[in-house]
Structures are given as structure tokens and as C-alpha cells.
Amino acid sequence: MTRLTAFLAWSTQAGSPDAVQKALSVMKAKLAEHGFDYYDWNENQSVNKDIGAKVSDELLKSDLVILEGSKQRPNLAYEAGFTHALHLPLVVVKQAGSERLPENFGEPDYLAYPSDAGDEEGFAAFEARFTDWLGKLALTTLSPGQRSARHGRNALNEQINKFIDGYAEEHASLHLLGGWAGALALELDSGGASQLVVDADYYLPSFSSLRAWDGGQIRAIADLTDETEQFWTPDHPEEMTANVSERIFLIDWSWFFENEDKLARHIDLWRRHQARHRTGPYEIFIAAREELRPGEVHPMGPGAVGHHLLLLDPDLIGGYRPNPGRIDGRQLVIERNTLRYASATQFYDSIKSRAVRFEPSMKVVDLRRAWLARTGVGHWDEDWTSETEFRSPDYFDLYERHIRCWIPRYAQLIRDCAATVFREILRIYADSMRSVDVLELGYGTGRLTSEIVPWIRNINRPFYELEHHGPVRQYRGVDRAEQMVEYTREMLRPEQQPGLDMRLVRGTAWEDIDGRYDVVFGSLVMHFLIGPDPTDETLDEFFANSAEHTTEDGTLIFADVFGVNGDRRGASAMEKWREWMIRYGLAEEEVDGYMAGNTDMTSAAPVSLLRKAAEAHGFRTRVKVVGAPTLPFRIVVFQKERSVP
Template identity: 90%
Template structure:
């Protein structure tokens, strides 16, 4: 029988009494009273006197039965020889012990540890006396059920006794000196040290023991259990199709934290997890159990994990009224985790605040939900994709929430954003390699409007890798320098922290604050940007505006240079692109934005809804020596493209 199964088994009482006590009929009546009350209170019992005749090894059998028992009842009217052994063993196991004795019989010597005493009449005909004994015995059982024999006390005691029994069996297997004994001693000592480190108010164990610990919690019904399961961290690896159901036996609600990208690029992961949540909730439909889904966020000001800065992930366990749990690194194991359970009323209050702040960003999960439904609910809950009418055309003057949630906003606004970034980066790679192969000289690149560094973070690692062999030989690699310019200070700070340009080995990289073209010096082989061209040109650009733009491009590119822009463009010569704009609106609504949010975004971005068509750009580009190539991003009915303007050097095919 496993440890968790033992903790849920029926209570068991061990009874031993003497046939030589005075008034044997009174002893039998007292035993009958006790056995009846034990049955009423949910106890099984083992009557030693009824079984001793079949036992050959009496000492071993007594020990075995006492280890399995929750309560020991000894008749002590006659101080029989075995009484001391039974009482001593019960004390060693910290089992509740009661000695029943006839009125006026002697108490046991003091070295028996002053057990509880219950007296019963020596006269079998003393009905009032036996009624009083029955009442006092029942009261005693009731008190034990709320204290020493509560499910938690039993669970902990059975676990301790089971561990002690196994250690003893191990020791008994080595009657002589052996290295195994030392190894066992070291392990047991380390375990004892872990338990001792926090005293009775803190339990610190290896995270591998979380499952059996939580499984045993099924026997506790003293309050509400809430939890945060951080799926972005691999500590809790039991959230699988084979999830052990005992992990949820008495949790009333659980918040699952996922990476926000699951709502967008990783939708297949979200769909698989939804199936698990459905199965998980269906198995517990017969009791209150709610699931909430939230995106894992950086902690906001005032949000502090209750386990401190060393906490692993945002995992959290809350057990009313004062118990919290979480993970922290295990100093004794590389990549190891410790489960820390702490009883602290003050920390419980702060943990409740932390839990509530995470739950405030969460969406209640319903079994009927699909990935699109969950995304729509999460987008609405967190106001993702809302375009504030105060966000002016000057990016640097926008409020902090534009920048803080930009990576989420943009995925609700721009169809296939991640694909567009990847395709744009791949186009930049090809142009770098083409120019390097044609000229056999190091290439200089310029990114306009690098923003949060999303496109930059795709390109820089690739450049660093192709430069590395040359750098190791102390030669310039294929890419000589990387320059980036962005006008918003918030974006500059964000990108610098994300990319750390000064630490890019083998690449002269600088990310500066400025505008194109006033703050751009020199000429570059590849000039590129994502979602910036419409901003540079503006809505419904005139021929003069386009001529000025491509004139600046020509001035800042080398003789065989290339321009690459991933952006929104008018389609089929229609500068308003009414059909493609409607498709864009439909996409945003399908992806989770409400109609008012869609219209708010479109109204606030006229430079995108009135972007120049490629046909008009091609004409202006050709006037400045650029040939034009176009790649569709996503569906051709949507207005997003990657456009390459390549200088048409005379004599080149």
C-alpha cells in the first residue's frame, strides 16, 4: 500500500487487555463499549487478545500492528508484563495512547509517560458508571478526530512511520559495518536538515516530491486551495495527457500561465493545451473547479512574488488560511528545484494580492472554447489592440502603454506579422550575400525604425554567425557595420536592452535615436525597415513627396545598394485600396478585435489606409535608378508586401 493510500485508509485502533484483571466481566463490558464507539467513529480495530494465539513471533507482530495503527488502547488495571512494551512502542511512534482501568486500580509508574486515563466501573451492573465511561470515551475520540487523529496528522504520522520502518529494515539488512550504512546515514541526515531548516513553519523538499506531497493533500478539507501553474517553466512537468488527477482533487481554482505568443504564432500549442484543459475539467465536473488562463508577464510595479526574488517562475500554491508554496533553485543540484511550503499569515496576505493581480489579467476557461475564442477573450480582457486616439503620428510622444504592449498590439493589427518579419529578414540576408559575392567587400547595413528590435533580433544573430569565422582570423566579415535609427526614445531604450549592441562580437553595431534622413550619415549597401515606409512617406503621397523620398534613398545607398521595406501598400493601382482594406478589417475582427477597436485603429492610421500602391512607387523608384521586386505576405487579397528596390547599375543583368 502506498503512502498516499495509507493516509486515506480507515482509522485503526490497537487494543490489548489482560484476562487476569479483577472483574473480567467488567473488562469485557468496557471492551464492548469501546468497540461499539470505535465503529461509530469510523475505526477498525485489532484486538491483540483475540489474535495472539496464532502469532509465533509475538514481539514482531505487536510492532507490525502498532506501526499500522492510529490509536493505542491498553487495559491497565492489571500491570501485565507486555504493557510496558506496548506503551513504550506507542510513545516511540508518537501514537495517541489511552489506558483504561477499573476504578480504584493503581496508576502506572511515572516512567510510562503519564498517558491519558479513562476509568470504568469494576461492577458490571453499574449502568450509570458505564454510561459515564461511554460518554467520556466518545468525547475523547471526538477530540482526537479534530486534533491528533485529523487527516493531516495521520498523513504526516504515517509518512514518518513508513520512512522510519524502511530505514530500520535497511539497517537490519547490514548487521556488520558496511559503506551502505554510511550512505544511508548521509541521505537521512540531509533530509533531516532540510526539514529542520525552516522549523515547523516551513517545509523545504526537492521539487520531485511535489506530486506525492500534493497527492496526500486530498485528505484535507480545511479551506480553499488555489494555485498558479506557470507553463512557461518546466518545473511542473506533470501537465500532460497523463496528468495525475490527485493533483487537482481539492483545488477550487487554478490559473495557468502561458507564453503570450501561444495566442498568435504558437496557436497549435494553445490548441493542444485546450484539449488537456477540457479533459482535466471534465474529470472534475462533479465539484467546484475553475480554470483561468493568463499570459506570463513581467512583474509590474508593486507585484512581488511572495517567495521573493529567488522564486522560480510564477508558480504559487495558496491554502487557506495561512499556507503558501512555490519553487526556488536547489543549491545542491544543477537546474534543480526545491519546493518551499511556508506557514506565514503576513506572506499569505501578500501572496493573495499577487494571485489576485495575476487572475485579474486572466480569462475564465470554458470547455466550449477553441483557440480563437480564448484569444478573443484574452485580447478583450487585457485591452490588447486598442488604439488610443491620443496616440499622435509622432511615435515618440505616445503614452507608455503603446510601447509596453507593442509586441502584442502589433499582432492584432498586422496580419501574419511574424511571417512578415521572417520573410523580410530572409530578403535582407539574400541581398547581403548577393552584394558581398558581387563585390567581395564587407557590406554596411542600415535599419530605419527598428522599434522594439523584432526584425533586428532576427538579422543580427545571422550576421554574427557569418562574421564569426572571419573575426576568428582577425579579418572583416561579410557585414562591416550595422546601423539603426529610430525616433522614439522609448523604442531606443527597449531595443538597446534587448540587443545590447555594444556586446555584439565581430560586428560594429550602433542603435541611435534619430530620424530618416536628417540623422543618417554615409552610404549603405542594404537599407531596410518594417512598417516604417508608410510613416516616412505619409498618406496619399504626392509625386513630389515620392521623388524626395527616393532621392534621399539614392543618396544614402551605394552604387549597387538595395532598399527593402515590409509594409502596407495600396493594391492594383487603387491608392485607397478599398477592397484590400476591407479584407484587412475582416482579418482583425476574426483575430479577436471588436468592431470599435478595428475602426479605431483604421481611423488613427490614415498613413496606412491611404498608403501608396506599388505601381506608383515603382515609377518614382525607377526615376532614381531602382528596379522593383514584390513579395506577397500572407494572402494576396491583404495589402501587405515586401518590396525590394535594387539599384540598376549599368551593365548588370
């Protein structure tokens, strides 16, 4: 903010000109000591032709007005009236014994100085009173916040006045301006002095002005999963972080896994924030945006947009809510409320409890490792038994995050598996020219299902609109865990898929499966169905069931972990898998716990044994590597070969 400015005007006809000059010299010296520039009207009036306009201009730029009132000169009433209109602090200095101004001058502050320039004791007392008055103003009317608000108001008034002055006659523009100004006034009036409600676009200049405020701690939550605060970019304005004590950034949890490049860019941004924008400590915390837990209530109420929050000591909170006047618009709401501030503090602390402190030396893997340790994501609970349906809720609630810590390139594995299913559906449909039926084993959270169903819906749509069966007629899914069934049904709404007979049921393979299917598939389920170190009899039974439930040209597709029995490469692949989990962010003891709790994966059947058992039941085998060939993850396709008559 610019330096303080004082406007001074006095009478040259006062009873003792020497006393006036001495009083002026005292005031100018003290103004300089307190950081003021000053405009002495009497020193400049001779060069001003339009006196009224010049006085107005100078008063608009001033923070403080000092008028000498010993003689009621003609301009005094104009200067005092304009000062009152601008709500500027005003002091009238006058020689001792002179009359006070009439009451309609607004009863300004008075400071008397001696009429005798040689009265050292009197002028010392005047200097002390003037100094004390300046000190009080610095804490109240001339505080940085008061000045900022006053300058903003004056700038707005000035621009409105200039606009009005540009139209000497009736014009539609004047009505438009009046409507806008009235709407702005209503927004400001909606909460009185305790609440500020403006369009969210004004957040940046509003927050930037806080650089001049040092009255307490500023904390904030920036919800990067919501696009309201679009200024979190590499060219982020520096002043936005100038005096924040700490800030929590909420990100989508996928940034730790599939969006590492995006996370890396923000890490660089956060590092630059801490390096450039604070002379004192500026702490950054990172957390994943979560659904609010019981007891966590955003202080702006259920209508709050995102989890954005601003906390300014001792009693100010801020956030966003929808703007009823704009589609997808946002309003910034700043409220002074002691009770809500206490609630907001609790909300902030609750979010912070699951956040990790950002350090400038961190890279993506360091931040992910800290987040995993803080939240327990990726931790294998030894109470999670092999029977999935009996595992505790935190296994299911965080499954999509857990699995990315355990399975290398999980998203790629799912995408590649879905693409393989697509190709087999199209192959069978093209060869047989009939609708295809598909079966998914162990659909779990629906991650693979959600890739495949939209694709089926799209290829079926033209046929559905013509009231014909599309390339895919039935989609059946089976999973043994009730929690998974409820979750995936809620997400995909199988009964609402147009043009597709889709059912997701609870059950086990193969006891609860009826009929025959053209494509049977699953991700991370085959090792569970077969078990660790399967015998030849177990494998034979699996493929016998598979043959029974697939059509004569049907296909099995499994994305999973596969071992190599009796081969050094098998042990090496498992070790590489273990190394990957540690490198990806899990602690060694966490990895050991996972490996010990999943022997059906660490002792999974090798492709060579599966191929042999599959061929005995009429399947030929194709293998696709997922991720790196040194890791034990593959997509294996078992395709039935038509018997030649």
C-alpha cells in the first residue's frame, strides 16, 4: 500500500502568523516521523485555477485532513464537509482562545496550540497531544485495513461519478450502471458489517490486499479438486501467499498414482511458494480430498462449494457457495462470527489430521510415502482373511487406493484387460454374426466393469435405437463379497443400462453360475479361484468348469499375477514385485505383511502349467506382458478352438 498522505490547509489571517507557522512545523515533523507525506494547500494554491476541483482531488487521495480553524476562512466549510463525506479523520487545530467552529461542522477533534510562538512549554504539550492523536489513528481509523477499505470505496465512487459525468442527458447506460451498483450494494448489505458476499472472481484482489494485515494467523484450505480457485498455476500471483501461516492443499488421491506428472508440477509450485513468498515460516500440508466423516461439517453449511476454507484470527472465516445469479457461478463469502470460527477451526484441524507436511526436498515418491504412512493406505491388515466377504470395511472403502500400492501399473492392467475383452467380443461377433454374452468373475469395486460397460453401451446404441439386439446381449457379473456387490451396483446401476441385459449378483464361481458365455473374464481373480501352488487336479477342475460355461468358440481372459514354479525367474519376478512396492512408497514391513497375507498370489500358478491344463480342455493360450517383463503380471487369453468335424 502507498504511504500515508495528509492534507493541510490553514488561514494566513490568524491572530499570530508566527504561532501558525510553528504549529505547522511541529505537525509536519511529526507527520514525517509517522510515515506521512503531506500536501500543503497554502503552498500550492497559487498554481491552481480550478480551486474546488483541486481540493476535491487532493482530499480523495488523502488519509488524514488537518485544518487550521482559528479564523473561519471561506474554504473551511467546503474542506470540512468534503472530508466528512469521505469519512476521513479530521482534526481542527486552532490558537488557544479562538472560537470553536459551529456545530454543523460535525464536532471534529480539536487541538489547541499557543498563540505565542515563544511558548515552548505550550508547544511541547501541543506536540505531545498531536503525537498521541496520530498514534491512536494508526491503530484505528488509519490502520492498513481501514485505509484499504476506504481507498477502495473512494476509487469506486470516483469511477461511478466519472461515468455519470459522461452523460449530461438521459441515457440507458445510466440505468445499467444504477442497476449494477444497486446489486453490488445489496450484496454488501446482505450480511451487514459481519459478512462480505461478492463474486468469487474478486477473491484474488481481496486476498491480495491482506498483504498489509499482520493482525493474526491466516490459515487456509485450497481444494484443488474444485476449479473455483483457478489461480493455482505456475504463474500463480505471488501476493496470494505473502502472509499465510499455513495452507492445506486437497488433491485427488489419484494424483499419487495415475497423475504423478500433475503432482510433480504442483510440488514445484509449492516449493517456489515457500522459497519466495515468506520471510517467516509458511507451512504447507497435503491431503487427499475425502468424503466428510461423521462430525465433519463445513462451517459454510451444506451449500459450501468444495472444502475451501479461509481462517483469519480471531473470528473471520471464508468459503465459496453457488452464485444464484450465474450458472456454475461462485460467491465468495467472508463472515465474522466467533461461533462459526470455532466450528471452522475444528473442521480445519480434522482435515489437517490426515494431511502430511510438505518439505521442499520432497519428490513425488517422498510425498506418496509420507501420505501412505499417514493414512494407512496400502497397509495389509493381518485380520483380512482369504475370504474376501469377511474383511473389515476399511479394506473395501479404500480398495481402489490399496490396490494401486500392491499391483504395479494397476490402471494399465485394467485398460489392457478391457481392450482384450473388446477385441474378443468383436472377433466372436464378426465370426458368428450373433449377439455375444459375457461374464465377469469377481467384479469387485467395478473398476474393470466401468471400463467395459460404457464401451458395450456405445456399440449397442445404434441397434437398440432400431429395436434390435446389439453385439452384446447379456452382461453377467458375479462376486462373493456383499460389500462389493452393493458398491458396484450403486455405481453402475445395472438395471438402468439401455440396450443391455445386465445383472451383477452375489455368488461364487462356479457354483452360482448358470448358462454358457462367449467371453468370461476377470481381473486379479484367477489366483483366488485356483489358490496357491495348485495341483494338476485343481487346474483340471478349473478348466473343466471353464469349458462347461463357455460356448464352443468362447474365450477366457484373466489379468493377474502368474508364477514360474521351479524356476529362478519365478523367485526373481516376486522379488522385483517386492522391490517395486518398496520403491513406490510402502515400508518394507508393510510389503512383508502383504506378501505373507497373499500366498495365493506369491505362489500363483505359472503360465506353463495353465497352458498344459487349458489345452487338455480345448483352449489355446496367448500371453501379454503388463508393465515390465521382469514383473509377474500378465494378461492371459485362453481361446477355445473349434473342433473340426
